[in-house]
Amino acid sequence: MSNNYYFESWGRFPRRIHLGEIVPQSINTVADSINSVNALVLPRGMGRSYGDSCLNDGGYLLFTRLLNKFVNFNPDMGILRCESGVTLDEILKVFVPQGWFLPVTPGTKFVTIGGAIANDVHGKNHHKAGTFGSHVICFELERSDGTRMICSKDRNADWYEATIGGLGLTGVILWADIRLKPINGPYIEMESIKFENLDEFFQISQESEAHCEYTVSWLDCLHNDGVRGIFMRGNHINKLEKEEMKAVHKNPTWKAFPFDAPSFLLSTVTIKLFNILFYNKQIIRKQRRIVHYDPFFYPLDNVNNWNRMYGKRGFLQWQCVVPVKNNKDAIRTILKEISKSKLGSFLVVLKEFGSIPAHGMLSFPMPGITLALDFPNVGEKLFSLLNKLDDIVCSAGGRIYPAKDARMSGKTFRSSFPKFEEFIKYVDPKLSSSFYRRVGGRNDIAN
Amino acid sequence: MTLPTRIAVFGATSAIAFEAVKLFAKKGASLYLCARDEGELKRLSDDLVVRGAKKVEYSAFDALDENSILNAIESCLSKLPDLDGLLIAHGTLPAQKLCETNIEEMKKTIDINFTSAAIILTHISSHFEKQGHGVIAVISSPAGDRGRQSNYVYGSAKGALTVFLSGLRQRMQKSGVRVLTIKPGFVDTPMTADFKKGILFVGPEVIARGIYKAMEKENDEVFLPWFWRWIMLVIRMIPQSVYKKLTL
Ligand SMILES: Cc1cc2nc3c(=O)[nH]c(=O)nc-3n(C[C@H](O)[C@H](O)[C@H](O)COP(=O)(O)OP(=O)(O)OC[C@H]3O[C@@H](n4cnc5c(N)ncnc54)[C@H](O)[C@@H]3O)c2cc1C
Numbered sequence: 193m194s195n196n197y198y199f200e201s202w203g204r205f206p207r208r209i210h211l212g213e214i215v216p217q218s219i220n221t222v223a224d225s226i227n228s229v230n231a232l233v234l235p236r237g238m239g240r241s242y243g244d245s246c247l248n249d250g251g252y253l254l255f256t257r258l259l260n261k262f263v264n265f266n267p268d269m270g271i272l273r274c275e276s277g278v279t280l281d282e283i284l285k286v287f288v289p290q291g292w293f294l295p296v297t298p299g300t301k302f303v304t305i306g307g308a309i310a311n312d313v314h315g316k317n318h319h320k321a322g323t324f325g326s327h328v329i330c331f332e333l334e335r336s337d338g339t340r341m342i343c344s345k346d347r348n349a350d351w352y353e354a355t356i357g358g359l360g361l362t363g364v365i366l367w368a369d370i371r372l373k374p375i376n377g378p379y380i381e382m383e384s385i386k387f388e389n390l391d392e393f394f395q396i397s398q399e400s401e402a403h404c405e406y407t408v409s410w411l412d413c414l415h416n417d418g419v420r421g422i423f424m425r426g427n428h429i430n431k432l433e434k435e436e437m438k439a440v441h442k443n444p445t446w447k448a449f450p451f452d453a454p455s456f457l458l459s460t461v462t463i464k465l466f467n468i469l470f471y472n473k474q475i476i477r478k479q480r481r482i483v484h485y486d487p488f489f490y491p492l493d494n495v496n497n498w499n500r501m502y503g504k505r506g507f508l509q510w511q512c513v514v515p516v517k518n519n520k521d522a523i524r525t526i527l528k529e530i531s532k533s534k535l536g537s538f539l540v541v542l543k544e545f546g547s548i549p550a551h552g553m554l555s556f557p558m559p560g561i562t563l564a565l566d567f568p569n570v571g572e573k574l575f576s577l578l579n580k581l582d583d584i585v586c587s588a589g590g591r592i593y594p595a596k597d598a599r600m601s602g603k604t605f606r607s608s609f610p611k612f613e614e615f616i617k618y619v620d621p622k623l624s625s626s627f628y629r630r631v632g633g634r635n636d637i638a639n
Numbered sequence: 640m641t642l643p644t645r646i647a648v649f650g651a652t653s654a655i656a657f658e659a660v661k662l663f664a665k666k667g668a669s670l671y672l673c674a675r676d677e678g679e680l681k682r683l684s685d686d687l688v689v690r691g692a693k694k695v696e697y698s699a700f701d702a703l704d705e706n707s708i709l710n711a712i713e714s715c716l717s718k719l720p721d722l723d724g725l726l727i728a729h730g731t732l733p734a735q736k737l738c739e740t741n742i743e744e745m746k747k748t749i750d751i752n753f754t755s756a757a758i759i760l761t762h763i764s765s766h767f768e769k770q771g772h773g774v775i776a777v778i779s780s781p782a783g784d785r786g787r788q789s790n791y792v793y794g795s796a797k798g799a800l801t802v803f804l805s806g807l808r809q810r811m812q813k814s815g816v817r818v819l820t821i822k823p824g825f826v827d828t829p830m831t832a833d834f835k836k837g838i839l840f841v842g843p844e845v846i847a848r849g850i851y852k853a854m855e856k857e858n859d860e861v862f863l864p865w866f867w868r869w870i871m872l873v874i875r876m877i878p879q880s881v882y883k884k885l886t887l
Contacts, residue, residue: 215829215832217829218678218679218682219682220678258654258829261682261683261685261686262685262686262689262690263682263685263686263689264685264688264689265689272689274689286665286689286690286691
């Protein structure tokens with residue numbers, strides 16, 4: 193077997209052997225491509241999911257990179273129809289100069305429309321805009337038997353709900369209609385505020401909710417006595433000079449992380465140091481600035497392959513959400529456990545989700561507070577910590593984000609995504625993923 | 640020199656051509672697309688309109704059928720009478736082994752890569768010549784610079800194309816028409832899907848940017864990326880007595 197078929201996800205853990213890749217040349221050959229192989233297939237976008245939800249060990253990956261065409265744009269309604277392999281990066285480059293922005297964006301622009309729908313991704317404006325799926329007016333889904341369906345809230349609504357957040361298992365999304373958002377220019381007026389404990393965080397978060405479109409916080413979780421961090425909030429700028437209207441982001445062509453870092457670079461000490469420096473970089477308590485959208489939304493995208501910083505063993509992301517009622521205590525307990533374990537994280541992100549309901553049967557967000565961390569893969573010690581954290585989340589009525597998971601138990605998943613049994617009915621018999629099988633999904637055909 | 644703004648593209652559905660045409664669409668150019676598959680042409684043309692092309696027209700053509708080539712050119716010139724750019728990007732990379740035993744396959748390779756391009760060039764360059772300006776860009780290949788046992792049928796068709804362009808360039812010089820030969824190295828496209836990708840492979844968008852720049856800068860011949868100029872220089876310098884024993 194050729195080495196080419198070891199595929200990994202963004203977290204580089206796990207690495208899985210596949211039978212190969214298939215790359216349909218256009219949206220008209222997708223079902224033929226799936227049926228050209230006699231094994232299970234999983235659609236794959238840019239592979240920016242961290243764990244094994246974009247892997248399919250023992251089967252094939254169907255790359256959507258050539259399903260990359262725009263179909264049309266209606267400037268009166270702001271509705272863009274594009275194929276599912278189009279990236280957010282591409283949309284920003286074409287539409288920011290025309291005064292449009294993505295309705296919702298994750299922390300990287302290197303994801304496809306198909307991937308954004310299949311994980312029903314969220315962004316810094318969740319409290320105002322809900323998830324990505326809320327802005328998907330309709331899409332066309334193709335099943336491996338060649339059936340094509342247009343799905344929206346009114347047409348094939350059950351397939352619409354199964355496919356948004358459906359982890360690529362219900363069929364291949366061919367194209368989608370997305371509602372873009374008008375903007376006055378590519379700049380964001382942002383404010384960053386230091387906070388010294390969780391109560392302060394909740395207070396700033398509450399006060400920001402109404403007048404700030406975007407909010408997010410960064411936490412220093414290895415700080416000795418409790419939690420401190422920086423709260424960042426922003427709005428699209430109101431008015432701007434003409435030329436600046438068109439300043440789109442550049443490609444990160446030369447800054448690439450060149451090698452797999454040795455593990456000593458990631459000791460607790462370096463992480464702690466990084467956190468102290470980051471926290472103290474901002475000296476005054478409150479700072480206002482006007483920044484371009486690129487560093488505001490995508491601070492990590494400027495270094496290609498930054499995931500290699502974690503070395504060959506990779507790293508694990510862990511993102512949970514805990515519903516409003518229980519959040520403060522649960523989040524406190526979680527942070528305490530992490531601090532006790534001394535397994536730190538460079539970037540800890542904290543944000544309050546709003547109450548706009550997500551459409552997908554398996555959508556991750558719910559009203560409450562979400563916390564995301566990454567951990568270098570140090571093996572057993574980490575896995576048992578994460579299991580402990582899962583339990584805290586589950587008993588608080590929360591859940592773990594599949595797009596960022598590589599190890600939660602099937603039990604944890606099934607109990608926190610109660611619509612999973614219903615969802616299984618919509619799974620395409622030829623589609624599957626390592627994640628799906630790991631959490632207890634079944635495929636009837638042999639692979 | 641300014642870039643052309645009304646451009647005909649043959650082989651428009653190829654990965655490289657599509658990436659290049661995106662750059663022209665962004666500048667508001669008018670485009671005439673030709674390729675084999677009508678459905679794909681529609682798909683591309685919709686895309687380019689969203690990206691800002693002023694107008695996009697297309698027709699399907701078959702590079703092995705002279706009438707079909709002529710029809711495409713005629714319809715192109717009637718839709719864009721003041722055409723000022725041409726990009727030829729269609730081609731085929733057959734299995735060399737097949738061409739060694741199958742004469743039809745060998746002839747097809749030469750006809751698609753060379754004869755059809757020569758027909759298009761003959762018609763459109765005369766149009767540009769009369770008009771007194773125009774930019775012609777054609778994708779040839781470093782493989783045309785020296786024959787190799789692993790792909791000399793393809794290589795010789797591209798070699799003929801390179802020679803044709805060099806003559807055409809001399810002829811067009813007087814009328815202010817520019818002729819650009821593009822020699823891309825290994826590109827990661829559907830054409831090379833079955834190759835094992837080494838470090839010399841680049842994405843089609845890299846080649847497309849190079850084409851765009853070369854069309855802007857009055858180049859005559861470009862290798863893309865640049866290092867192929869030096870690789871090919873070395874390969875051409877190897878003496879015949881040594882070269883014939885190599886397994887390239
Ligand atoms: C730096 C970074 C920051 C991130 N920040 C956030 C964030 O803020 N919020 C958030 O929600 N997520 C975030 N993510 C996760 C990321 O947004 C999701 O994993 C996203 O789904 C990745 O898209 P992709 O195109 O890479 O898809 P992949 O990872 O390749 O695939 C994701 C899923 O989509 C399915 N899929 C892909 N294409 C299709 C298709 N055409 N039809 C059907 N199914 C398809 C796949 O089968 C798979 O299940 C972040 C990731 C990174 C690396």
